[in-house]
Amino acid sequence: MSKAIQAIRGMNDCLPGETNKWQMVEDVLRRVASNYGYAEIRMPIVESTNLFKRSIGEVTDIVEKEMYTFDDRNGDSLTLRPEGTASCVRAGNQHGLLYNQEQRLWYMGPMFRHERPQKGRYRQFHQFGIESFGISTADIDAEVILLSARLWRELGISEFVTLELNSLGSNEARAQYRDALIAFLEQHQDILDEDSKRRMYSNPLRVLDSKNPDVQALLKDAPSLSEHLDPESKQHFDELCKRLDAAGVSYRINERLVRGLDYYNRTVFEWVTDSLGAQGTVCAGGRYDGLVEQLGGKGTPGVGFALGIERLVLMLTELEKLGNIRSSVDAYIVMAGEQAEITGIALAEQWRDQVKDIRIQCHCGGGKFNKQLKRADKSGAHVAIILGDSEIEQQQATIKYLREKKEQQTVPFDGVAKLLEELI
Numbered sequence: 012m013s014k015a016i017q018a019i020r021g022m023n024d025c026l027p028g029e030t031n032k033w034q035m036v037e038d039v040l041r042r043v044a045s046n047y048g049y050a051e052i053r054m055p056i057v058e059s060t061n062l063f064k065r066s067i068g069e070v071t072d073i074v075e076k077e078m079y080t081f082d083d084r085n086g087d088s089l090t091l092r093p094e095g096t097a098s099c100v101r102a103g104n105q106h107g108l109l110y111n112q113e114q115r116l117w118y119m120g121p122m123f124r125h126e127r128p129q130k131g132r133y134r135q136f137h138q139f140g141i142e143s144f145g146i147s148t149a150d151i152d153a154e155v156i157l158l159s160a161r162l163w164r165e166l167g168i169s170e171f172v173t174l175e176l177n178s179l180g181s182n183e184a185r186a187q188y189r190d191a192l193i194a195f196l197e198q199h200q201d202i203l204d205e206d207s208k209r210r211m212y213s214n215p216l217r218v219l220d221s222k223n224p225d226v227q228a229l230l231k232d233a234p235s236l237s238e239h240l241d242p243e244s245k246q247h248f249d250e251l252c253k254r255l256d257a258a259g260v261s262y263r264i265n266e267r268l269v270r271g272l273d274y275y276n277r278t279v280f281e282w283v284t285d286s287l288g289a290q291g292t293v294c295a296g297g298r299y300d301g302l303v304e305q306l307g308g309k310g311t312p313g314v315g316f317a318l319g320i321e322r323l324v325l326m327l328t329e330l331e332k333l334g335n336i337r338s339s340v341d342a343y344i345v346m347a348g349e350q351a352e353i354t355g356i357a358l359a360e361q362w363r364d365q366v367k368d369i370r371i372q373c374h375c376g377g378g379k380f381n382k383q384l385k386r387a388d389k390s391g392a393h394v395a396i397i398l399g400d401s402e403i404e405q406q407q408a409t410i411k412y413l414r415e416k417k418e419q420q421t422v423p424f425d426g427v428a429k430l431l432e433e434l435i
């Protein structure tokens with residue numbers, strides 16, 4: 012026998028049983044986004060490599076070591092998208108959706124990063140993201156965060172997530188802070204690891220979220236970003252906090268929060284949890300007022316977030332918040348005898364016509380009555396509709412309840428639709 016081909020490491024199949032959890036979560040995401048007036052945008056999975064280099068930044072983990080980049084048959088360098096914001100801005104610019112306009116957009120789909128796979132971290136993963144363009148005031152930052160907070164409420168996990176918030180200030184303020192930070196790091200080079208030393212000049216803010224405990228200890232004495240904030244950014248941050256306070260969303264200001272992508276200015280935030288082990292960030296985002304211009308468009312402010320759907324589904328599963336998922340079948344038709352087999356599928360068609368959204372599975376492939384009943388049970392159906400020769404003769408079905416203690420009953424064919432309606 013030849014060796015079976017396996018999926019690529021870090022790229023997972025989503026099997027039946029899992030997919031209905033995903034659908035439930037996706038339905039909530041779509042519904043809440045549309046409740047806030049966001050419209051869906053779908054972008055290609057493959058983009059020019061330059062798009063991500065220019066937006067995410069050359070000296071970031073994603074661009075330096077995580078992108079799936081390849082030359083296509085024309086010799087063009089292409090990349091499987093590692094995130095959605097850059098593609099969304101590219102699409103917005105290309106189709107004239109952004110300049111002098113307001114847009115509230117959402118997207119959902121696979122992203123690719125060549126990271127070391129572990130629980131909650133994959134090489135193909137899925138994001139749901141929203142991006143809002145054209146508004147520079149803090150009310151839209153608040154809206155974006157409130158939308159995410161509503162998702163947690165709808166999914167029943169509000170008490171398991173914490174909002175961390177920071178402001179990176181304007182580009183000028185950040186440049187000043189950058190100089191101060193470099194001066195500090197230069198004085199303590201002996202403590203820095205290789206990664207931090209390498210980033211010290213190219214992207215010193217990234218040293219702030221180094222995982223190395225010695226570097227973290229050193230950073231306690233480092234100059235803080237908040238001391239360098241420009242007055243406008245400070246005010247913007249205050250305005251945001253005021254709105255979150257008024258809406259009852261609590262947060263923790265984390266001055267070390269800088270994010271791993273270079274396009275942010277002012278507001279940055281992450282929703283973190285203890286329920287997932289090491290990969291504790293469920294959702295992250297912020298403001299990116301320079302990105303549209305950086306990608307060739309006319310200056311348009313933007314703010315948004317993306318959440319990892321795998322992390323969300325994992326969390327919901329572990330916290331047992333997905334209890335009431337409807338199984339994929341409501342009724343299973345057991346057909347014993349040739350006449351029942353012929354009439355059964357025609358009756359099923361009739362009942363599907365009559366009862367919108369009912370999910371009926373017909374037994375196929377023949378076999379003994381008991382085997383068919385076992386299949387019915389395995390399907391997750393609420394009832395088995397049993398059709399034998401005597402039922403066909405008398406124009407009635409026997410209904411057997413599979414999930415509750417209830418006497419089986421016979422129902423005339425034209426009464427079955429009513430019974431099925433009650434199952435939905």
Ligand code: HAM
Pocket residue numbers: 093094095096097124126131132133134135136137138140141142271272292293294295296297298314315316317318319320321322
């Ligand atoms: P990000 O922090 O790189 O931000 O990713 C957002 C979320 O995607 C993370 O918080 C996490 O839940 C999920 N995620 C990231 N990498 C993986 C992975 N390897 N496996 C599983 N889940 C993962 C962005 O992508 C920005 N585009 C967010 C944004 C939108 N900012 C403004 N608008």
